[in-house]
Amino acid sequence: MYACSPTWEANWISETDLYQLLFALAGRIVPSPWGRDRVSLSHGLHFTGGEPFLNFPLLLSATQMAEELGIPSTFVETNCSWCVNDETTRERLEQLRRAGLKGIMISVNPFYVEYIPFQRTERCIRVSQEVFGPNVMIYQMEFYRQFKQLGLQGRVPFEHYLALAATAGGHVAVEMFLMGRAARALKPYYRSYPASAFFGEPCQPPFLRDWHNHFDNYGNFMPGFCGGISLGSWRELDCLTKEGIDLSERPVLRNLIGEDIRTFLEFASDYGYRESSEGYISKCDLCLDIRCHLVEKSNFPELSPRTFYEQLASHKDSEPGHQQRGETE
Numbered sequence: 157m158y159a160c161s162p163t164w165e166a167n168w169i170s171e172t173d174l175y176q177l178l179f180a181l182a183g184r185i186v187p188s189p190w191g192r193d194r195v196s197l198s199h200g201l202h203f204t205g206g207e208p209f210l211n212f213p214l215l216l217s218a219t220q221m222a223e224e225l226g227i228p229s230t231f232v233e234t235n236c237s238w239c240v241n242d243e244t245t246r247e248r249l250e251q252l253r254r255a256g257l258k259g260i261m262i263s264v265n266p267f268y269v270e271y272i273p274f275q276r277t278e279r280c281i282r283v284s285q286e287v288f289g290p291n292v293m294i295y296q297m298e299f300y301r302q303f304k305q306l307g308l309q310g311r312v313p314f315e316h317y318l319a320l321a322a323t324a325g326g327h328v329a330v331e332m333f334l335m336g337r338a339a340r341a342l343k344p345y346y347r348s349y350p351a352s353a354f355f356g357e358p359c360q361p362p363f364l365r366d367w368h369n370h371f372d373n374y375g376n377f378m379p380g381f382c383g384g385i386s387l388g389s390w391r392e393l394d395c396l397t398k399e400g401i402d403l404s405e406r407p408v409l410r411n412l413i414g415e416d417i418r419t420f421l422e423f424a425s426d427y428g429y430r431e432s433s434e435g436y437i438s439k440c441d442l443c444l445d446i447r448c449h450l451v452e453k454s455n456f457p458e459l460s461p462r463t464f465y466e467q468l469a470s471h472k473d474s475e476p477g478h479q480q481r482g483e484t485e
């Protein structure tokens with residue numbers, strides 16, 4: 157969704173910015189329905205990336221700050237790449253728990269297992285359950301169960317996974333956000349439609365919402381899962397939430413907030429955008445294609461961070477299905 161990649165420069169958020177952001181968010185964070193010390197996917201506050209464990213000291217500081225500020229239901233998302241042995245895994249998780257972190261979300265899907273040996277994911281789940289008890293979320297559990305059933309070991313190329321899953325009786329039915337890099341990388345596996353097929357379709361989940369938004373290291377207040385779009389600077393969060401967003405100089409945002417892809421398409425056609433003859437696999441695929449075009453044509457501050465679009469453009473060759481890996485741990 158966010159075009160994350162090892163080739164994206166590690167522009168970590170500074171501790172000063174981090175404190176400023178957490179200070180601004182404290183008091184606005186809704187705890188898990190099960191309580192402040194419990195976690196759930198779209199409640200509380202989570203640290204993510206990229207991969208937050210790549211900068212463990214920063215993750216630890218972030219946890220301490222959030223705890224001092226009384227932010228409830230904190231958790232971290234991880235790809236488990238760092239879980240190379242039980243000792244390191246337990247030591248880091250214990251440090252975070254002692255600093256106030258309430259739980260963890262562990263990513264499990266065919267796109268991670270292309271890069272992360274499955275044993276590391278299993279280790280992370282096992283040790284996390286010992287450290288955080290019930291506050292361990294596996295996203296997505298359906299994939300975890302399937303991988304266990306298939307007996308996956310090591311890293312598994314995407315094509316190999318597809319073949320294995322087909323032999324074992326089909327694929328799991330899970331929510332899949334066909335947006336960001338996924339919209340491009342998964343195009344061969346989905347049916348494409350003309351742009352008109354998405355006219356009138358609302359954004360799912362809604363574009364503007366008061367739950368599960370993201371705040372990045374570049375200062376962007378991002379609407380939910382929409383990588384490459386900025387509602388404004390989180391440095392002006394008070395102003396944004398009290399006075400609203402000034403759309404007079406943000407025409408792209410004005411179109412997106414309306415959730416009407418037809419008017420966005422018409423807007424973009426004035427900048428020379430032409431509908432792709434290949435079609436689109438989702439409304440987000442169309443939206444992204446238009447935005448990639450607009451980024452080239454003019455400077456729209458709401459299409460940020462710019463690096464998101466540069467990463468998308470430079471990653472065609474490393475998309476799932478284009479590489480053969482598969483070595484074991």
Ligand code: SF4
Nearest residue numbers: 359382412439440443
């Ligand atoms: S269509 Fe665009 S604005 Fe709407 S959810 Fe998808 S990426 Fe976000």
